[in-house]
Amino acid sequence: xxxxxxxxxxxxxxxxxxxxxxxxxxxxxxxxxxxxxxxxxxxxxxxxxxxxxxxxxxxxxxxxxxxxxxxxxxxxxxxxxxxxxxxxxxxxxxxxxxxxxxxxxxxxxxxxxxxxxxxxxxxxxxxxxxxxxxxxxxxxxxxxxxxxxxxxxxxxxxxxxxxxxxxxxxxxxxxxxxxxxxxxxxxxxxxxxxxxxxxxxxxxxxxxxxxxxxxxxxxxxxxxxxxxxxxxxxxxxxxxxxxxxxxxxxxxxxxxxxxxxxxxxxxxxxxxxxxxxxxxxxxxxxxxxxxxxxxxxxxxxxxxxxxxxxxxxxxxxxxxxxxxxxxxxxxxxxxxxxxxxxxxxxxxxxxxxxxxxxxxxxxxxxxxxxxxxxxxxxxxxxxxxxxxxxxxxxxxxxxxxxxxxxxxxxx
Amino acid sequence: xxxxxxxxxxxxxxxxxxxxxxxxxxxxxxxxxxxxxxxxxxxxxxxxxxxxxxxxxxxxxxxxxxxxxxxxxxxxxxxxxxxxxxxxxxxxxxxxxxxxxxxxxxxxxxxxxxxxxxxxxxxxxxxxxxxxxxxxxxxxxxxxxxxxxxxxxxxxxxxxxxxxxxxxxxxxxxxxxxxxxxxxxxxxxxxxxxxxxxxxxxxxxxxxxxxxxxxxxxxxxxxxxxxxxxxxxxxxxxxxxxxxxxxxxxxxxxxxxxxxxxxxxxxxxxxxxxxxxxxxxxxxxxxxxxxxxxxxxxxxxxxxxxxxxxxxxxxxxxxxxxxxxxxxxxxxxxxxxxxxxxxxxxxxxxxxxxxxxxxxxxxxxxxxxxxxxxxxxxxxxxxxxxxxxxxxxxxxxxxxxxxxxxx
Numbered sequence: 001x002x003x004x005x006x007x008x009x010x011x012x013x014x015x016x017x018x019x020x021x022x023x024x025x026x027x028x029x030x031x032x033x034x035x036x037x038x039x040x041x042x043x044x045x046x047x048x049x050x051x052x053x054x055x056x057x058x059x060x061x062x063x064x065x066x067x068x069x070x071x072x073x074x075x076x077x078x079x080x081x082x083x084x085x086x087x088x089x090x091x092x093x094x095x096x097x098x099x100x101x102x103x104x105x106x107x108x109x110x111x112x113x114x115x116x117x118x119x120x121x122x123x124x125x126x127x128x129x130x131x132x133x134x135x136x137x138x139x140x141x142x143x144x145x146x147x148x149x150x151x152x153x154x155x156x157x158x159x160x161x162x163x164x165x166x167x168x169x170x171x172x173x174x175x176x177x178x179x180x181x182x183x184x185x186x187x188x189x190x191x192x193x194x195x196x197x198x199x200x201x202x203x204x205x206x207x208x209x210x211x212x213x214x215x216x217x218x219x220x221x222x223x224x225x226x227x228x229x230x231x232x233x234x235x236x237x238x239x240x241x242x243x244x245x246x247x248x249x250x251x252x253x254x255x256x257x258x259x260x261x262x263x264x265x266x267x268x269x270x271x272x273x274x275x276x277x278x279x280x281x282x283x284x285x286x287x288x289x290x291x292x293x294x295x296x297x298x299x300x301x302x303x304x305x306x307x308x309x310x311x312x313x314x315x316x317x318x319x320x321x322x323x324x325x326x327x328x329x330x331x332x333x334x335x336x337x338x339x340x341x342x343x344x345x346x347x348x349x350x351x352x353x354x355x356x357x358x359x360x361x362x363x364x365x366x367x368x369x370x371x372x373x374x375x376x377x378x379x380x381x382x383x384x385x386x387x388x389x390x391x392x393x394x395x396x397x398x399x400x401x402x403x404x405x406x407x408x409x410x411x
Numbered sequence: 412x413x414x415x416x417x418x419x420x421x422x423x424x425x426x427x428x429x430x431x432x433x434x435x436x437x438x439x440x441x442x443x444x445x446x447x448x449x450x451x452x453x454x455x456x457x458x459x460x461x462x463x464x465x466x467x468x469x470x471x472x473x474x475x476x477x478x479x480x481x482x483x484x485x486x487x488x489x490x491x492x493x494x495x496x497x498x499x500x501x502x503x504x505x506x507x508x509x510x511x512x513x514x515x516x517x518x519x520x521x522x523x524x525x526x527x528x529x530x531x532x533x534x535x536x537x538x539x540x541x542x543x544x545x546x547x548x549x550x551x552x553x554x555x556x557x558x559x560x561x562x563x564x565x566x567x568x569x570x571x572x573x574x575x576x577x578x579x580x581x582x583x584x585x586x587x588x589x590x591x592x593x594x595x596x597x598x599x600x601x602x603x604x605x606x607x608x609x610x611x612x613x614x615x616x617x618x619x620x621x622x623x624x625x626x627x628x629x630x631x632x633x634x635x636x637x638x639x640x641x642x643x644x645x646x647x648x649x650x651x652x653x654x655x656x657x658x659x660x661x662x663x664x665x666x667x668x669x670x671x672x673x674x675x676x677x678x679x680x681x682x683x684x685x686x687x688x689x690x691x692x693x694x695x696x697x698x699x700x701x702x703x704x705x706x707x708x709x710x711x712x713x714x715x716x717x718x719x720x721x722x723x724x725x726x727x728x729x730x731x732x733x734x735x736x737x738x739x740x741x742x743x744x745x746x747x748x749x750x751x752x753x754x755x756x757x758x759x760x761x762x763x764x765x766x767x768x769x770x771x772x773x774x775x776x777x778x779x780x781x782x783x784x785x786x787x788x789x790x791x792x793x794x795x796x797x798x799x800x801x802x803x804x805x806x807x808x809x810x811x812x813x814x815x816x817x818x
Contacts, residue, residue, distance in 0.1 A: 004599035029595050065630025066623075119609030123706050135791075140764040142511040143744040147622075148641065148751070152662045153740075157640065160565060160577040166652065166660060167753060168575040171564030171635070172622035173645035174597035180586045186790040188594035189438060193795040195601040195685030201794035208759070209770055210789040215585055215756040221458040222757040223784040224470055230755040237578045240553065241472045242456045248553060250562070250573035255572050257522040261557035265549065327551040328558035330574050333628035333635070336560050336618055341537045348615050349629065361629040366585075367592045368540075370521075373606040378504065 002128065003030020004372035008191060011090075011097040012036065012074065014183075015046030017173060018147065018207065019103030019131055020070035023181025027073040028365055028374035034093065034390055035071065035381060039078035039411055043383050051214075054359055061383050062356040068380040069362045072352060075391050076381025078411045079141075085410045090114065092395050094122045098194075099187055104130040106141050115322030116202045125200040127190040130182045135206030146208065147173025159218070159229065163236040170229060178214070179207040212338065217242055240299070246293035250330065251305045253313035260313040260329040272323035277307050277377070354379035371408045387411050412437035414795040418503045418597065422479070424451035425508035427552075427613065428536050430586035432506060434594065436478025437788070438572035438796050440504075443813060444479045445495065447486070450806040454782040460779070466805075467778070473803045477774070477785070481804035482813050482818070486517055495519060497817040500527040503606075504593055509545045521608040530606040532596040536589050540612035559617025564624045564635055565661055568650075574637060584620050585613035616654035636794035640753075652753070653728045659736035660753040666723035667748070673698030673719070675746050676726050689729055694722035760786065774799045 012018045027033040037043035042061045044050060048070065054063040058064045069201070075095040080086040090112075093102060102109060109115055109130075119126045120219075128255055129137060148169070151157045157169035186203040194200055195276025212219070221227045229235060240248045242265070247270075248263045264270045267290065274282035283302045286292045293300050308316055313329035319325035336343060343349065350364045357379065365374050391411075405411045416439040422432035424446045436442035442452075456471035457464070457786070484498070485491035496519070499505060505524065507514065514520040535541055538550040556562045556576045567573040591769045592609045600606055618625065627633045627645060635643035640652045640662070653659050667673045677686075677695040695772050698705060698719040711718040731739040740752035759765060770787040788797035 002603070004595050007602050008598075025591065025595075031560050035664050048581050055630055055631065066626050069626050069629070097623060134764060135768060138764045138767045144747070144749040145751075146749060148662060149664070149749060152751035152753045153759060153762075155754050155759040156577060157753050158755045160575055162567075162572060162575060165567065166574070167640055168566050169640040169753075170561075170577060171566070171637045172561075172624065173642075174561070174577065174580070174620070174622075175697075177620045177622060178584070178587065181591055183593060185587075185591055186792065187793055188591070189414040189599055189790070189795065191598050192594065192601060193792070194717065195598070197412065197794075199448070199794050200662075201792060202792055203792050205790050206768065208766060209765065209787070212756070212759055212765065212770065213786050213789040214580065215760075217456075217458060217471040218756050219760050219786045220470035220474050220783070224460060224759065225458060225462055227458070228755060228757050230758070231701070235578075236554070237576055238573065238576070240551075242458070243452075244457070245551075250550075250553075250576075252573070254754075259573055261554045261562070261576075263551040263553050268767055269549070273506065321548050323546075324549055326554045327553045328550070328554035330557045331560060332563055333560070333621075334632075336558070337625065337628050340482055342543050342612070342614055343618055345543065346540050346612055346615050348612075348618060355523075363619040363625055363629070366612050366619055368610045369475075369545050369592070369596065369607055370609070371605060372596075392809075402670075408776070 002372050004150060004369065006030035006032070007409050008032070008099065009097045010034065010071055010099045010101055011093050013100070013102035013104065013109070016048055017070055017105060018179045019101065019183065020046070021100055021177060022131070022187065023074065024072060025184045025365065028376055029372065032097045033074040036079050036090070037072045037074045037076060039080050039384065039409070040082070043078070043153060043244065055223035055360055058162065065360065068354055068357060068360060071380030072362055072376045073378055074381055075386040075390055076384060077387040078384040080410050083408070083410050085405065085408065087113060089391070089395065089410070091122055094119055096394060097123070097126070098191065099104050099127040099129065099329055101129050101183070101187065103183070105144060106132060106136045120200070121355055124354055125194055127187065127194060127200045128202040129183060129186050129190065129205060130203070131179060131205040131207065133207045136204045146382065147176040150175040150207040154208045155229070157213055159215065159235050160237050161235055162238065163233050175207050175211050179205070179210055182210040189385050207248035230321065244294055245289070246290060246297050247304055249304070251301070251308040252306050253316060254311055255313065258313045260308055260316045261325040261328050261330060265326065269325045273320065276323055277304070279303070290398070350380040352376060355382055355385070384411065412795070414792065415440035417441070419443065420504040420506060421445060421499060421502045423507040423509060426453050427582040427585060428506055428508040428589060429453065430583050431534070431536070431589035431593070432479055433475055433477055434586070434590040435504070437799060439795070439800070442803065443498065444480040444481045445484050445498070446474065446481055446806060447484055454806065471707070473783070474785070476803035477584045478800040479804055480809035480813060482806040482810050486519065492517060492519060494814065494817065495799055496524070496527050498813070499524050499531065501817065502528060502531065504532045504534065504597070506534050506536070506589065506593070511537055511541050525606070530604060530645055532593060532600065532606045534593055534607070534609040534611060534777045536585055536613065537609045538612070539614045541610045543612070552579060552581040553577070555585070555613050555617055559614050560621040561617055564621060564637055566637040570637070581613065581617060584808040585611065585616045588616045628727060649724060652730040655731050655736040655739055657734055657735040659661055659738045661736040661749040662753060663724065663731055664749045664751070666720070666727045667698065668707065670701055672697050672747065672808055673723060676723060679730060680726050680745060683730060683733060685729055685733065689726055691718070691722035691724070691725055694718045695726060698723065760772070772799060774802055777803050
């Protein structure tokens with residue numbers, strides 16, 4: 001099968017998930033992603049390189065499960081950019097690359113002498129995509145961030161929570177994932193633009209800005225109606241405002257921390273739900289129509305919770321699916337990864353054999369393309385795993401030259 | 412000219428995929444929204460212009476359908492299907508979220524449509540993928556987030572409270588992958604001239620958007636547990652949110668990490684005249700004067716290191732409690748600490764940094780003679796700018812101009 005992006009080469013300085021997640025997508029579709037890492041600090045500008053989890057509990061720059069997952073199929077080379085020779089080699093690589101990607105704080109590439117102006121000198125149609133929490137322009141451009149900061153600043157943390165509680169926020173770096181998706185979009189949009197015009201450009205992606213676009217209707221309610229989301233009783237995010245639905249919530253089930261989500265989108269689904277529950281309260285006239293159910297939603301939820309609490313979450317899910325009501329067990333990691341035919345049959349989880357980790361599973365992608373599907377044949381690169389191969393193949397260096405570079409501390 | 416100028420996208424109106432069309436349209440694509448007679452039900456979703464329900468007053472509709480044109484086609488009618496085929500013949504991309512068998516039954520699936528447009532890119536978005544029988548069942552943003560993994564990690568330390576969803580992000584995450592897939596297919600078509608069919612599963616999209624939850628299980632078969640306002644974790648972590656003087660929350664982050672930062676923090680505490688309120692302040696000084704690498708990895712093992720980092724966190728929280736959340740955020744960031752204010756979306760929107768980057772975008776609605784301020788670009792592409800090219804369309808507003816071009 002041909003690969004969608006095999007004609008594009010990316011000179012990649014990304015790390016963590018917010019950057020590495022973007023080039024993972026591109027690599028999976030065939031782009032030649034060359035990850036450049038520092039030999040002196042062993043690539044630790046990506047803090048995930050030596051972090052848990054690992055398969056056997058040991059720790060080293062080549063054993064991290066997160067690093068391995070986010071960097072599948074990429075080439076890894078080392079280059080010491082403190083040395084002149086290292087900078088010369090990077091310049092040669094930029095000349096033959098289509099895209100340069102990074103998610104450092106503002107100014108790091110400039111300090112190395114590889115800011116956008118210099119990149120453009122090396123390759124006039126270069127595409128440069130930087131991704132940071134606040135971007136390289138604006139009053140906060142020197143501020144530092146990671147996923148939870150982006151989420152807090154942009155309102156995503158605030159928007160997620162139960163009534164009369166502090167925000168629950170996101171229990172992970174949702175914006176590292178989503179920021180990576182927007183970074184990959186920016187790369188592809190710039191590639192498509194270049195295909196059509198021959199022009200390159202610099203995209204100064206700011207995670208907080210991308211995150212703010214995810215609140216559309218709430219922001220228009222603010223600019224048009226001056227209605228803030230910070231108001232009594234809000235947010236109450238397991239309920240639904242657009243459109244209002246009742247019931248719409250997450251209910252306790254029998255078992256250890258087991259829950260089920262139920263949503264009735266219309267009167268027919270409410271009637272279907274009550275045909276399954278079939279208790280006296282279902283016929284209470286206060287719940288007869290949507291207006292009534294919205295007005296009595298606390299009481300309604302209490303009744304449903306009492307019913308679900310005695311039942312297994314997957315049994316509730318099946319019983320409601322039987323009558324075509326939206327319902328889903330809140331799945332634990334093992335349930336959705338090891339026991340869920342829908343992810344298994346989709347081929348979502350892939351096993352790679354890593355030279356040091358051994359066989360280990362990684363995340364795939366949630367799509368299949370009929371002609372150029374993604375593939376993941378290998379895990380993340382060990383530190384410097386492809387240095388010799390890449391410098392030989394792309395820059396024509398002999399093994400002897402590469403050995404000399406190694407002795408001089410350039411790679 | 413912008414990145415997708417001249418690319419024609421047909422979108423079969425459905426709530427979960429509207430965002431894909433918006434992402435295409437705002438980058439310059441000619442997005443034609445195909446609605447059934449009577450229109451897409453999302454036209455009736457709140458909130459409304461001036462809080463008054465009515466035709467073309469849904470702000471929800473306005474947001475998700477900017478930069479699109481609307482035509483009405485009845486796919487349940489043979490003339491309608493002919494018209495749809497003629498429309499697809501002019502298109503580069505089709506985006507749809509129909510139940511798995513619906514288009515095949517109508518004779519309008521990928522295999523039928525490529526007879527009319529050989530290089531068509533057809534993206535299908537369903538809950539579990541085209542080949543999964545569960546895709547025929549109803550699903551909502553809530554149930555997708557519940558089954559797909561994100562919700563397990565989100566909620567409160569108190570596990571008698573339910574897991575919590577980030578509203579809209581189930582649909583929007585699927586849509587983000589929809590747009591990413593369309594762009595990938597367009598880049599390939601730019602090289603090869605070929606289109607193709609794309610089968611997207613929203614359930615899978617959420618399954619790979621859970622960070623540590625998946626990675627921990629895939630790598631080490633351990634299970635993260637939800638915690639209030641911070642990362643779900645296999646072993647509990649310390650709370651980092653702090654109520655500030657103005658009643659808003661700040662996230663104090665990891666606090667000081669090295670000698671220089673402990674010195675800065677100690678100095679800041681003194682400047683604010685708070686040293687006497689923090690008995691542990693002595694450990695800040697100890698951190699500032701520490702010889703060699705101050706290793707966070709030894710927290711819990713080495714008493715001195717534990718006390719030093721503990722004092723750092725307490726100092727940050729104490730300072731935060733005496734300032735407004737915004738003051739704490741700006742002042743601590745200026746000192747090099749990775750902290751945040753927990754903004755409501757509208758507070759984030761009004762922030763000076765966001766405004767300075769040009770995120771407020773005014774769009775003139777000629778039909779109501781009003782200028783409406785919208786959220787701006789997710790990414791600034793200077794050579795191919797994002798823009799709201801037109802307000803969301805009225806039902807069938809473009810029937811005549813679109814249909815008159817068709818043969």
